[in-house]
Amino acid sequence: xxxxxxxxxxxxxxxxxxxxxxxxxxxxxxxxxxxxxxxxxxxxxxxxxxxxxxxxxxxxxxxxxxxxxxxxxxxxxxxxxxxxxxxxxxxxxxxxxxxxxxxxxxxxxxxxxxxxxxxxxxxxxxxxxxxxxxxxxxxxxxxxxxxxxxxxxxxxxxxxxxxxxxxxxxxxxxxxxxxxxxxxxxxxxxxxxxxxxxxxxxxxxxxxxxxxxxxxxxxxxxxxxxxxxxxxxxxxxxxxxxxxxxxxxxxxxxxxxxxxxxxxxxxxxxxxxxxxxxxxxxxxxxxxxxxxxxxxxxxxxxxxxxxxxxxxxxxxxxxxxxxxxxxxxxxxxxxxxxxxxxxxxxxxxxxxxxxxxxxxxxxxxxxxxxxxxxxxxxxxxxxxxxxxxxxxxxxxxxxxxxxxxxxxxxxxxxxxxxxxxxxxxxxxxxxxxxxxxxx
Ligand code: HGY
Ligand code: MN
Ligand code: MN
Numbered sequence: 001x002x003x004x005x006x007x008x009x010x011x012x013x014x015x016x017x018x019x020x021x022x023x024x025x026x027x028x029x030x031x032x033x034x035x036x037x038x039x040x041x042x043x044x045x046x047x048x049x050x051x052x053x054x055x056x057x058x059x060x061x062x063x064x065x066x067x068x069x070x071x072x073x074x075x076x077x078x079x080x081x082x083x084x085x086x087x088x089x090x091x092x093x094x095x096x097x098x099x100x101x102x103x104x105x106x107x108x109x110x111x112x113x114x115x116x117x118x119x120x121x122x123x124x125x126x127x128x129x130x131x132x133x134x135x136x137x138x139x140x141x142x143x144x145x146x147x148x149x150x151x152x153x154x155x156x157x158x159x160x161x162x163x164x165x166x167x168x169x170x171x172x173x174x175x176x177x178x179x180x181x182x183x184x185x186x187x188x189x190x191x192x193x194x195x196x197x198x199x200x201x202x203x204x205x206x207x208x209x210x211x212x213x214x215x216x217x218x219x220x221x222x223x224x225x226x227x228x229x230x231x232x233x234x235x236x237x238x239x240x241x242x243x244x245x246x247x248x249x250x251x252x253x254x255x256x257x258x259x260x261x262x263x264x265x266x267x268x269x270x271x272x273x274x275x276x277x278x279x280x281x282x283x284x285x286x287x288x289x290x291x292x293x294x295x296x297x298x299x300x301x302x303x304x305x306x307x308x309x310x311x312x313x314x315x316x317x318x319x320x321x322x323x324x325x326x327x328x329x330x331x332x333x334x335x336x337x338x339x340x341x342x343x344x345x346x347x348x349x350x351x352x353x354x355x356x357x358x359x360x361x362x363x364x365x366x367x368x369x370x371x372x373x374x375x376x377x378x379x380x381x382x383x384x385x386x387x388x389x390x391x392x393x394x395x396x397x398x399x400x401x402x403x404x405x406x407x408x409x410x411x412x413x414x415x416x417x418x419x420x421x422x423x424x425x426x427x428x429x430x431x432x433x434x435x436x437x438x439x
Contacts, residue, residue, distance in 0.1 A: 052407025057151035058184030084194030085161030086150035107152030115409020155346025159382035217402025227396025246301030357393030364425035
């Protein structure tokens with residue numbers, strides 16, 4: 001994979017900066033070593049002995065990691081604040097206060113037993129961009145806002161609050177930390193009474209950019225440096241309770257059981273079969289399951305499990321769910337059980353990225369001599385919320401082996417530096433785009 005040498009990155013960005021702002025000093029630009037060191041330092045917060053991290057939202061590790069990142073923001077001379085939803089925002093004024101800010105960032109919370117790069121690459125790179133601009137004494141026209149969204153992994157909580165879609169019901173949903181989301185927001189310095197102050201309306205931002213690891217294998221397998229995201233899938237989550245009848249495992253004949261776990265097994269197979277039965281890139285997952293009372297000699301009376309369906313089309317998600325509901329009706333009748341789905345209020349709608357922003361990202365990568373591929377995102381991201389109020393773009397860098405949400409998640413320092421350089425170049429392009437979204 002062609003690795004653009006830091007010096008080449010520096011020279012190319014300098015040419016840009018110099019063209020618009022003045023002579024610059026080479027080695028201070030996108031600093032690959034600094035990015036890697038900061039990723040590794042952040043990885044210490046919630047570190048797992050087997051590798052990777054469990055820095056789940058609202059945990060002590062999350063709180064400590066957020067404090068570390070806020071300090072890095074201050075080092076980059078950003079004005080740091082935490083909004084009522086717990087989003088951390090580092091702001092830097094532009095030369096034209098009449099312009100709406102360019103916002104860029106990602107999340108720092110992880111899934112349980114996750115990796116060190118999902119979220120942090122976008123956050124550390126965003127801070128790096130701010131730091132480079134300060135070091136180069138470059139002031140953009142637009143104000144800049146670096147953002148660390150709260151609880152991305154628990155349902156895009158911080159970004160949904162920012163667009164005014166965090167419902168009271170969502171605040172009651174449980175988070176991986178064990179706290180209800182509302183309690184978690186308070187634990188990280190948010191204020192539930194101030195959530196309406198968090199909301200940004202259409203037009204409040206010139207653009208939003210997010211750098212993120214691909215979390216898939218396309219870039220690595222095609223040898224491409226940068227992914228330019230076309231659209232982000234919609235995601236729906238359900239909890240499912242399957243109720244049968246607990247009974248003695250020794251004295252209950254096989255044909256007289258109402259076995260909730262047998263029904264669950266058939267449900268899992270049905271989901272897989274239905275999701276695979278249609279052409280397209282949809283995915284469906286049963287990720288959680290527990291059987292009660294959970295004893296060798298008791299026929300399970302209750303199973304608590306889950307369902308997640310993702311696709312670029314919201315209509316297709318609903319159609320597939322309807323088919324699954326039909327299938328479970330038959331399973332319930334044949335096993336003497338009942339199924340109850342509960343749609344969680346933490347779903348995300350599909351979002352297409354902004355063409356003009358995508359063209360700035362493509363031009364940025366081209367300026368830096370990096371190869372690009374336009375592609376959908378199978379993972380959900382805060383960018384899909386921001387796309388509902390601002391022209392939005394996403395930049396992907398390769399994930400080794402396409403692995404993510406795992407201790408084996410890895411992205412090389414070179415790829416992280418490439419991503420940060422494209423992020424910086426793209427935001428400079430947007431800043432100078434006189435006919436752009438923010439003028
Ligand atoms: O689940 C996702 O797609 C994202 O990593 N939150
Ligand atoms: Mn994730
Ligand atoms: Mn992520």
